[in-house]
Every structure is written in C-alpha cells, then in structure tokens.
Amino acid sequence: MEDKKIKIFALIGHTGSGKNRIAFEIAKELGSSIILCDSKKVYKYMDIGTAKPTKEMREKVKYYMIDIKKPDEYYSAGNYARDAENLINSLLKKGEKFFVVGGGTLYLKALFENFVNLPEVPDEVRKKLKSKTTAELYKVLKEIDPLRAKEIHPNDRVRIERAIEIYEITGEKPSEVYKRQNKEKKFEPFYFCIYWEKEIRKKRISERFDKMMEMGLLEEVDKLLSMGYDLRYKSLDAHGYKDLILYRMGKIESIDKAVALAKKRTYEYTKRQLNFFKNYLEKKGYFYKMEENKFEDVKEKIRKILEEVIWKDF
Secondary structure, three states: OOOOOOOEEEEEEOOOOOOOHHHHHHHHHOOOEEEEOOOOEEOOOOOOOHHHHHHHHHHHHEEOOOOEOOOOOOOHHHHHHHHOOOOHHHHHHHHOOOOOOHHHHHHHHHHOOOOOOOOOOOHHHHHHHOOOOHHHHHHHHHOOOOHHHOOOOOHHHHHHHHHHHHHHHOOOOHHHHHHHHOOOOOOEEEEEEEEEOOOHHHEEEEEEEEHHHOOOHHHHHHHHHHHOOOOOOOOOOOOHHHHHHHOOOOOOOOOOHHHHHHHHHHHHHHHHHHHHHHHHOOOOOOEEEEOOOOHHHHHHHHHHHHHHOOOOOO
C-alpha cells in the first residue's frame, strides 16, 4: 500500500492579490511560519519592488526562502525546489506549523511536481518556441511525445514549452526524462487561489506601484545599480525594476512612461498567472474571487482549512 502523501497548504494568487497580507495575519494569529514561493523575494537588496514582508512583520512571523541569494547569483526553479523540499521535510520532522505563499508559477510547479533539472535552454530554442502559437506547440508535442501531451492541458503554454525544451536539449521524450530523473515527492499541494476581477485588479496594481514609488523604489534601483547589479542579471529582469533601470539608462525617456510601462507589464503578467492557475489547478484547489469586504471571510475559510484539514494531526 502506498504511503498517504502529506498535504501542504499553499495560498496563491496573482501579483497584487493581497495574499501576503492575508498570509501574515493568519500566520500571526495561528503561530505559523511561512515559506515564500517567489522567484524575486529570494534575492537580497530587492525589498520594495518585490513587496517583501517588512522588518516588523518578520519579527512577528518566521519567513523562509527569503533573502538567500545576491542579485548576481544564479538561482533556478530547480534550485528552489531542492532547497524548499529539504526545508519542508525538516519542518515536518520538527512538527512546525507552516504554509506556502506565492504566485511564482514555475516555482510552484518545481516545488510540487516532478521537476527535471536541465542546463539553461539556449536562446535560439526559446526564440523558436516563442514564435509559435500555443496550438502549434501543442501539435508539435503530440507528435514528439503523445503520452506527455495527454498529461498537459492544450492551453497550458508554460508546460507545453517546457516539454518541448526538454526534447530539444536531450533528444528524448520528456515523459521518459521525467520517469528517469524524478523521485516521488512525499507531499502534495492543497491550493487556495485568490484573485480579483479585471478592472479592480488593474486599479490595485496601479495603486500598489504608486505606493512602491512613494516608499523609494527608484532609490532602491539606484542603490542596486551603484552596487553593480543591472540587467545582465536575471534577478533584475522583473516588473518595475527593469523599467526603472531602462529609465536610468536613458532608454525610456521619462519616469512617468517608465511607471506606466511597469504597471502595464505587471497587469499583463497577472493575466498569465491567472491563466496558468486556472489550467494548472483544474482539480487541485479552490478559487476565491476577492472583493473589498471579503478579507475576513477568506481568512476564516483558510483558518478552518489549516486547523481542520492540514494541521489536524500536529
């Protein structure tokens, strides 16, 4: 008989959804730790633009997977998955209450799915795939690996691209590579996804970025540049940072245009996040549409799940 997998609660949502505020308040009330699943919060010195928990918040709640790398250090989704999995196993062994919070689609996949750790994908391969539609890519995948194609939703471009990348790099069917390289994980996710409707999401993203600018995001970018960190490093190819760096380089003519572009790019990213969540979480979790008066309601739902489902055996 197979051992029953341990369920790990993961509060997820698009950028600007309010998931970090909700997570902090719940963790503080329940005495829980938080494992962040975010491709940018792992980097030091990038605080305002990544909306990291403040010093005061970190004094009240224990956060993991934050400030572990410098911006010029390579840290892939595979690296994250390895480190976070070791951390989870350690916390489970200690009996420490925790849950995962994030919106990083690739990092979530790497943590909770079997993940193939391969060399960096050549630029020419990425460009070739980006030039094709999702339907075209899915047709290619069905030809090279019908088994893997059956496991992926036809609209899940991220997973389709990754499967074809594996084939391009190894010359093998991705289903065979996964079978050979991966071990079964001892835990599985219990997803709770919060999201806002289009117009409110746009408004929240705009207000969020304005607040970051008021808090000193441009000064944070200037400090990073003075330390020698720039767009050579993948860490800074992030919404907000990239646009302000391009402004400082003179490639965007005004701060207003840089801010407008950052907001636009962030909103476009939230659309991709939601598309991924809806395809990826088809049978793996809950979706909760947020409204201004729903914060207490969603917190109560999450508290109940944590105490009655996730932590009932702690």
